[in-house]
Amino acid sequence: GAVVSQHPSRVICKSGTSVKIECRSLDFQATTMFWYRQFPKQSLMLMATSNEGSKATYEQGVEKDKFLINHASLTLSTLTVTSAHPEDSSFYICSARGDRGGNQPQHFGDGTRLSIL
């Protein structure tokens, strides 16, 4: 089946650091990629949707200047948490889909657990 690789799986860093998370589709071209955040015992919440070659669409309440998303190729999207603070500590997970229309399922990465000290 389709595989999405997310890296790193865990990050621990000091407050003020910027952290980059990569999401790669390994065996299909990901036209659309999604970034989610999950706080403990909460649902996954969509942060932003990115289509290859265009700017990401951010959900309400998500700061685009803080969470920079780049989807420069059909196999790679990155999320950069800029100047991270303890409240940004969370589980971040990406998903990828091979079409824009929504007829194909999303394939999820294994997630990145971010801990800001």
Next chain:
Amino acid sequence: KNEVEQSPQNLTAQEGEFITINCSYSVGISALHWLQQHPGGGIVSLFMLSSGKKKHGRLIATINIQEKHSSLHITASHPRDSAVYICAVGAHKIIFGKGTRLHILP
């Protein structure tokens, strides 16, 4: 009221038992997903369905569009089935339920 409601929130059962997890939603949808999240956090997509019933191994998913309800069944449950099972609705933008934490005892 959440747009996607799952029940039960937690379920503990003995190995071999037949498991049912329910999902009700209040929005119009084009697709419903069942996902499995392992303790480490990784998510596996189990089913994407828009009508009827799908089966994969010991897993069965059904959906009733008129009643806005879906069920996930696990037959002959095994400890390795222990995970959080998440119902999600939507095609392009997905709305997730809070999940059902399943623990199968050996």
